Amino acid sequence: MTNSTIRYAIVRPLPATFTSAISQHPPGEPIDLGKAYAQHKNYTEILRVHVPRLISLPVDDDHPDSCFVEDTAFVCGNDVLITRIGTPSRRDESLAVYQLMLKIKAEIPDLRIHNLREPATLDGGDVLVINKKIFVGKSSRTNTAAIEQLNSIFPGQVKEIPVKSGLHLKSTLSCLDDQTLIVWDNKAAISMAEAIINALSNTSAIGLVKVPDSVAANVLRIGRCLMVQKGYPKSEKILQDLCAAKSLELTPMPMSELVKVDGALTCCSILIS
Numbered sequence: 001m002t003n004s005t006i007r008y009a010i011v012r013p014l015p016a017t018f019t020s021a022i023s024q025h026p027p028g029e030p031i032d033l034g035k036a037y038a039q040h041k042n043y044t045e046i047l048r049v050h051v052p053r054l055i056s057l058p059v060d061d062d063h064p065d066s067c068f069v070e071d072t073a074f075v076c077g078n079d080v081l082i083t084r085i086g087t088p089s090r091r092d093e094s095l096a097v098y099q100l101m102l103k104i105k106a107e108i109p110d111l112r113i114h115n116l117r118e119p120a121t122l123d124g125g126d127v128l129v130i131n132k133k134i135f136v137g138k139s140s141r142t143n144t145a146a147i148e149q150l151n152s153i154f155p156g157q158v159k160e161i162p163v164k165s166g167l168h169l170k171s172t173l174s175c176l177d178d179q180t181l182i183v184w185d186n187k188a189a190i191s192m193a194e195a196i197i198n199a200l201s202n203t204s205a206i207g208l209v210k211v212p213d214s215v216a217a218n219v220l221r222i223g224r225c226l227m228v229q230k231g232y233p234k235s236e237k238i239l240q241d242l243c244a245a246k247s248l249e250l251t252p253m254p255m256s257e258l259v260k261v262d263g264a265l266t267c268c269s270i271l272i273s
């Protein structure tokens with residue numbers, strides 16, 4: 001998805017309980033909640049500039065990770081898949097997103113909404129859609145049952161990628177456009193990216209751009225804007241040069257407080273074309 005024709009962006013505000021969000025590696029320094037609010041607000045405002053309709057779900061203080069809305073659903077063309085999040089304590093985050101999708105369907109009648117069923121578990125961070133192919137990371141959050149159900153909903157479109165580094169598939173790689181993957185310069189991450197490139201080799205040629213910082217490999221493209229993580233100068237220089245070559249505008253985003261609990265740029269929104 002090039003994200004050049006995004007019509008809707010869905011976000012969910014940072015909850016007051018955010019300092020209790022799940023972390024794979026408890027942060028060295030505690031989360032600065034005020035800074036986290038400012039960073040998330042900045043992210044939301046940038047989306048507002050670039051997307052015709054920004055929808056902010058009601059804040060959900062019962063779920064400290066609820067701002068990571070990407071994990072609740074993914075979109076492929078006119079299909080929306082509501083996930084069953086891998087961590088049981090997060091699972092109910094999807095309910096509000098399902099209700100919202102029903103409302104959006106009233107505006108986009110072609111939208112088809114699907115739900116995963118038990119025992120499937122899947123986090124949206126494990127899903128990369130590129131050229132109508134759905135790459136699904138099999139991870140500690142996303143299981144075989146989810147991949148089987150996706151295969152019957154999207155026949156011929158799904159390819160499983162074992163996640164060998166990072167929390168999710170998109171923790172260490174992401175899509176700049178339909179021809180370009182950004183990947184962390186690390187053996188395990190590169191092998192995941194190569195599996196994606198090989199699966200697409202019959203239909204499209206995909207270039208691989210390596211960056212030295214894992215966090216910086218998750219970028220968010222909307223129209224001419226490329227959001228990248230601020231604070232990783234070597235990776236930023238590589239992405240800046242890429243933007244110059246593709247006439248894109250690089251937008252460095254300070255997200256340090258969200259990164260402390262494994263948040264990335266893609267994980268704070270759901271985009272609908």
Ligand code: CIR
Pocket residue numbers: 021022023024065068070071087090123124125126168261262263264266267
């Ligand atoms: C979690 O562990 O579930 C959250 N603290 C982070 C989720 C990040 N989600 C994403 O990148 N899609």
